[in-house]
Amino acid sequence: MNRFLSKDFLSGLMFIAFGLAALYFGQRLAVGTPVRMGPGYVPRMLSLILAGLGLLICIVAAVSGSEPVEKPKWKPITLVTIGVVAFALLFERAGLLPALVVLIMIASLANDEFKLTEVLGNMVVLAILCTLVFKVGLGMNISIVRGVW
Amino acid sequence: MDLLSNLALGFGVAFTFQNLMYALLGCMLGTLIGVLPGIGPVATIAMLLPITFHLPPTASLIMLAGIYYGAQYGGSTTSILVNLPGEAASVVTCLDGYQMARKGRAGAALSISAVGSFFAGTVGTAIIVMFAEPLTRMAQKFGPADYCSLMALGLVAAVILASGSVIKAIAMIFLGLLFGLVGTDVNTGAQRFTFDIPELSDGIDFAPIAMGLFGIAEIVVNLERHLTRTGGTIKVTSLWPTAEEIRRAIPAALRGTLLGSALGVLPGGGPTLGAFSAYTLEKKVSKNPSEFGKGAVEGVASPEAANNAAAQTSFIPMLTLGIPSNAVMALMVGAMIIQGIQPGPEVMTKKPDLFWGMIASMWIGNAMLVIINLPMIGMWVKLLTVPYRFLAPAILLFCCIGAYSLQNSTFHVMQVAVFGILGYIFVRLGCEGAPFLLGLVLGPQMEEYFRRAMLLSRGDPMVFLERPISLGLLITTSLLLILMALPSFKRARQEAFQEEG
Numbered sequence: 001m002n003r004f005l006s007k008d009f010l011s012g013l014m015f016i017a018f019g020l021a022a023l024y025f026g027q028r029l030a031v032g033t034p035v036r037m038g039p040g041y042v043p044r045m046l047s048l049i050l051a052g053l054g055l056l057i058c059i060v061a062a063v064s065g066s067e068p069v070e071k072p073k074w075k076p077i078t079l080v081t082i083g084v085v086a087f088a089l090l091f092e093r094a095g096l097l098p099a100l101v102v103l104i105m106i107a108s109l110a111n112d113e114f115k116l117t118e119v120l121g122n123m124v125v126l127a128i129l130c131t132l133v134f135k136v137g138l139g140m141n142i143s144i145v146r147g148v149w
Numbered sequence: 150m151d152l153l154s155n156l157a158l159g160f161g162v163a164f165t166f167q168n169l170m171y172a173l174l175g176c177m178l179g180t181l182i183g184v185l186p187g188i189g190p191v192a193t194i195a196m197l198l199p200i201t202f203h204l205p206p207t208a209s210l211i212m213l214a215g216i217y218y219g220a221q222y223g224g225s226t227t228s229i230l231v232n233l234p235g236e237a238a239s240v241v242t243c244l245d246g247y248q249m250a251r252k253g254r255a256g257a258a259l260s261i262s263a264v265g266s267f268f269a270g271t272v273g274t275a276i277i278v279m280f281a282e283p284l285t286r287m288a289q290k291f292g293p294a295d296y297c298s299l300m301a302l303g304l305v306a307a308v309i310l311a312s313g314s315v316i317k318a319i320a321m322i323f324l325g326l327l328f329g330l331v332g333t334d335v336n337t338g339a340q341r342f343t344f345d346i347p348e349l350s351d352g353i354d355f356a357p358i359a360m361g362l363f364g365i366a367e368i369v370v371n372l373e374r375h376l377t378r379t380g381g382t383i384k385v386t387s388l389w390p391t392a393e394e395i396r397r398a399i400p401a402a403l404r405g406t407l408l409g410s411a412l413g414v415l416p417g418g419g420p421t422l423g424a425f426s427a428y429t430l431e432k433k434v435s436k437n438p439s440e441f442g443k444g445a446v447e448g449v450a451s452p453e454a455a456n457n458a459a460a461q462t463s464f465i466p467m468l469t470l471g472i473p474s475n476a477v478m479a480l481m482v483g484a485m486i487i488q489g490i491q492p493g494p495e496v497m498t499k500k501p502d503l504f505w506g507m508i509a510s511m512w513i514g515n516a517m518l519v520i521i522n523l524p525m526i527g528m529w530v531k532l533l534t535v536p537y538r539f540l541a542p543a544i545l546l547f548c549c550i551g552a553y554s555l556q557n558s559t560f561h562v563m564q565v566a567v568f569g570i571l572g573y574i575f576v577r578l579g580c581e582g583a584p585f586l587l588g589l590v591l592g593p594q595m596e597e598y599f600r601r602a603m604l605l606s607r608g609d610p611m612v613f614l615e616r617p618i619s620l621g622l623l624i625t626t627s628l629l630l631i632l633m634a635l636p637s638f639k640r641a642r643q644e645a646f647q648e649e650g
Contacts, residue, residue, distance in 0.1 A: 008317065011578040015320045022327055025342055034608035039339035042596045046327045053320040060316070069577060076372040077573050080365060080545065081566050087549045088562035100546060107542040110372050114538075122539050126546055138203060140554055 008066035012058030019051025079110035095146040096135075100127055155505050156278060162506030163513055168211055171204070172514045175212035179219020180521055184227050184529045188544055189237070190220040192367060194480045195359035196547050198487065199555040206488040207503045211510040213484055217477050218270065218460045218511065221420055222518045225262045225453050226529055230255060233533070238420035238456040241428040245441060245448030252444050257390035259526060261446065262453040263519050265402040269454035270515035272406050273413070273461025277468070277508050280414075281497060284469040288494035294602035294612045298622040300595045303472045305626050306415060308584055315633050318584045321575075325585040328353060329592020336600065348560045355483050355589055357561045360548045361568025362575065362582040363476070368541050369573050388523060394446050401431055401447035402454040409455030413462030419475040423459030424452040461511060468504065469494060472591070476583040479590040 022043060029040030083106035090099035101123055108119040134140045162168060182193045194213050201209035224239035229246035242262065249258040291299065308318040331342045332352030343349040390398065408430060409423035431451045432438050441448050464481075466472045471493030473479040485492045490500065497504045522529070552561040575582055606612035613619050 007577075007579040008314070011317055011320075011580050014574070014578065014580075015324065018324055018327070022342070025344075029339060029341060030337075034603050034610070037336075037600050037603065039334035039337045039341055042599065043327065043330050043341060046323055046330070050320060050323040050327060053316065053323060057316055057320060067579065072573075072577055073373050076369045077570065080369050080372070081570055083545060084365070084549060084562060084566040084569065087546075088553075088559040088566070091549075091553060091559055091562065096550075099549075103546055103549060104542045107545050108538065110369075111538045111541065118538070119542075122542060126543055130546070130550065134550060134554070138200065141557065142553075 004062070005069060006061050006066040007069050008061035009058055010069060012054045012056075012061055015054030015057065016051050017054075019047045019049075019054060022047035022050070076110045079106050083107045083110075091142075093146065095143045095148075096130060097127060097145050100130065151282070152278065155282075155501070156509065158501060159505030159507075159509030162207060162502050163211070163509035167205075168208055168506065168510060169513070171208040171212040172215050172510045173517055175215020176219040176222075176514050176517050176521060178212075179216040179221075180223035180226075180518065180529060181532065182216070183220035183223020183225075183239075184532055185535075185540065188367070188540070189363070190217050191359060191476045191480065192364035192544070192548075193220075194477060194484075195356050195363060196544075196551040198356040198359075198480065198484055199551045201484055202487055202555075206485075206490060206500075207506050209484060209488065210481070210503065210507050211514075213481060214464070214507060214511060215514045217481075218457065218514065219518055221456050221460050222263065222266055222522050223529065225266070225456075226259065226522060226526065227533060229258045229262065229449070230526075230530055231533060238424045238460075239453075240421075241424050241452045242449060244428070245443070245445050248442065248444035249446070249449060254390075254394070254444070256388040257394055257446075258449050260388045260523060261390055261394065261398045261402075261450050263522050265398065265405070265450045265454040266457040267515050267519045268402060269406040269409060269458035270461055270518075271512060273410055273458040274508060274512045274515070276410050276462055277465055277511075280465055281469055281504070281508070284465065285494045285497045288470050291494075291618060292602070292616060293598040293605065294616050295618040295622065297595060297598040297602055298613055298619040298626070299470065300472060300591050300598070302622045302626045302629075303466070303474065304584070304587060304591065305629055307474060307587055309629055309633055313579065313581050317580050321580050321582075321584040322588040325588025325590075326592040326595065327588075328358075328585075329589045330596065335593075335597065346560075348556075348558065352593070353564070353589075354555055354561060355479075355586065356555055357552045357564035358568045358589065359476070359480060359483075359586060360552060361565045361570075362572035362586065364544060364548045365565060365569030366572030366576050366582070368544060369569070370576055371537060372541060390446075397446045398450040401451040404430060404434070405451035405454035406458045408451075409458030410462045412455075413459030414465050415474065419463045419477075420456035420460045423455040427451040427455035457515075464508075464511075467492065468496065468507075471496075471594075473587060476586050479583075479586045482590050 026040055026043045026047065029043060030038030031040045031044055032038030083103045086106060087099045087103040090102055104119060104123045104126065108114055131144055135142060135144060178193065179190065182188050182190065193216055197213065201213065221238055224234060225242045228234045228239040228242040229250050232243050232247040234240040234243050246258050249255065304322050308315055308322065331349055333350050334341055340350060405427040408427050412423045412426060413419060428448060428451065431447045432441050435441065435447060463474050463478060466474050467478040467481055473482050482492045490496060548565055549562050552565045553559060555561050572582060602612055613623060
């Protein structure tokens with residue numbers, strides 16, 4: 001229906017946004033001359049081309065249309081991202097085990113067929129596996145529970 | 150004979166106990182992820198990249214290569230038995246393989262596919278051996294301008310042979326190149342796009358990016374789709390094909406091997422393209438094409454041989470020129486860089502044990518795979534009953550730990566989260582992740598060669614047209630681009646990939 005909510009038009013916009021952002025954040029980098037290129041020469045060239053390609057994609061999409069974007073489901077992507085971020089925050093502060101428990105819990109919530117007993121079982125299996133592989137097997141310097149082991 | 154002594158060196162390296170064990174481990178892991186849908190070789194290799202840092206260089210490359218071609222074997226098993234392609238490359242095997250299985254010929258289909266794959270793998274390995282030296286010698290004559298043009302050709306060709314919108318894929322390359330520039334500029338020491346984050350001054354590590362783009366985004370999409378498994382498992386009775394089946398399979402496997410080997414070398418080629426083209430070819434040369442889709446032996450033998458041959462020969466551009474032709478090869482380049490090896494023509498001359506050892510291990514690995522796959526079929530099929538709701542959190546967990554162990558820093562775990570979101574956006578907008586990854590890996594090198602070429606020519610961009618090698622490569626690149634714009638070619642390209650959707 002709406003040709004501006006199509007996959008191609010939106011991806012064109014995304015490329016333009018990335019190109020412009022790179023131009024903006026790279027504006028302090030010296031461009032230099034073709035013989036003695038500064039650190040900004042290639043980035044500027046690439047961002048201009050990227051923005052140009054984005055514009056072209058937008059125009060083509062606006063003229064000839066393309067597939068509409070599917071409505072995203074927010075639950076899986078949000079929960080998975082929260083899970084990974086929580087893991088990152090907990091891993092060094094609390095250790096592998098708490099980080100693992102939180103990550104598995106949040107990630108399992110992203111699935112519609114959530115059963116607590118199954119998730120708990122999964123946690124136990126993965127906790128044992130990870131401890132054996134990473135701590136014992138590969139001898140990585142990680143703590144299972146901070147301050148304890 | 151030089152070739153023989155090189156091979157002898159290779160087998161000497163590959164047959165050490167340690168390397169045999171890592172080849173076996175790689176093949177087992179590869180078969181495992183090949184059997185499991187929802188996780189492919191790209192995400193697996195990305196997850197394991199940080200761990201390879203603890204291993205010796207040869208062992209780690211042998212293991213990663215094993216995962217890649219092992220996945221081709223595993224993928225075909227599930228295609229035939231439960232009509233579920235574990236890998237994109239085995240999608241076509243479902244068409245006839247599962248039909249054969251329903252007719253009670255499951256065992257025959259499995260052994261034809263395994264033996265065909267082994268044959269193709271052997272030929273593929275032989276081709277690598279033959280082409281490695283001449284190509285390397287050619288590459289050593291390349292100047293900076295030639296390299297720059299070669300990379301441009303590689304990137305453009307990679308896009309054209311992949312499915313999906315070409316212009317979007319080219320934009321993805323540029324986006325990847327741009328991300329590749331993040332970090333300290335090697336020539337001036339200036340900080341580019343680092344936003345004063347010290348972890349970014351060494352550049353963005355591509356293991357977390359690959360995990361985010363191919364691991365996290367994939368999981369999220371599967372969770373949305375409710376990846377469920379249907380279709381009953383089929384009992385395997387006898388593994389022996391009939392004489393008639395063998396007679397039909399042999400020429401088909403030969404054709405598949407040839408086509409797959411040729412397509413594997415091309416940038417952007419690889420197992421998936423090889424399998425699809427081989428199936429189309431079989432349908433065209435067959436006397437009774439109506440049999441296809443109803444359990445034609447050729448429809449199993451040819452694509453299976455092709456995907457394995459292509460998996461082998463796609464190592465050629467990466468090993469000899471340092472130019473990856475698909476996402477897995479981009480990660481192999483990453484694995485080399487982690488070990489402090491700069492991929493390119495020097496690998497063969499400076500590290501002959503690694504180079505030839507890896508090639509020899511591929512042949513050994515292929516032999517191992519036949520043994521792993523055929524007698525142990527029952528075990529692999531059991532694994533299919535593990536529901537995705539157990540698998541998804543486990544994959545996430547391994548990604549997180551893998552990212553952390555890269556430099557013992559949670560910053561990389563955060564990167565995984567960020568690139569997971571970006572990868573999800575890419576999927577939703579129909580943008581391919583593979584060209585992005587190729588651009589990312591080649592970005593820093595390409596800039597380096599570009600700047601060196603321009604410095605040598607005193608700022609004259611004509612240098613790219615004056616050097617004959619560079620000119621030839623650029624002409625090929627532009628021909629490819631023009632070809633893309635032709636409507637008839639566009640249609641043919643769509644047809645080649647139609648069965649994929």
